[in-house]
Structures are given as C-alpha cells and as structure tokens.
Amino acid sequence: CIAHDAEYNDIIKVVTRTGHSRFPVTGENPDEIVGILHAKDLLRYQGSNHEDFDLFDICRQATFIPESRPL
Secondary structure (H helix, E strand, C coil), rough: EEEEECCHHHHHHHHHHHHCEEEEEEEECCEEEEEEEEHHHHHHHHCCCCHHHHHHHCCCCCCCCCCCCCC
C-alpha cells in the first residue's frame, strides 16, 4: 500500500522493491482505500522536478465490489 501523503522518492522505493504494477493508495486510515496507483503513471515524473508531484493527480478510482454480489 502507498500512503496518500507519501513523497515521490518513497513511492519509487516501494515500487522498485516489490516489483508490483498496481498499489492501493490509503487515506488517513489504512483500511480506507482512496484509489489505485499504476506504476507506469509515475514515468511522466521521471527526471523532472518532483515539487509539483501530487499523488491524487495520477491516482485512479478504486472499484469496490460488495461481498453480497455473486461473481
């Protein structure tokens, strides 16, 4: 998981360490999923100034399926 207030360099460390391509982004509470981060969306910030980086700008909407819904 990636915290909603994580810095760009911290996110890159998690992405490279784990090797996953998608990460849940958590809110104030670790059980609160506010979006999904795709690792490829970080590429546009590579080699640029990270001061304008905002995780919510590249975070995608999470899809929730109720437990009662048959698959």
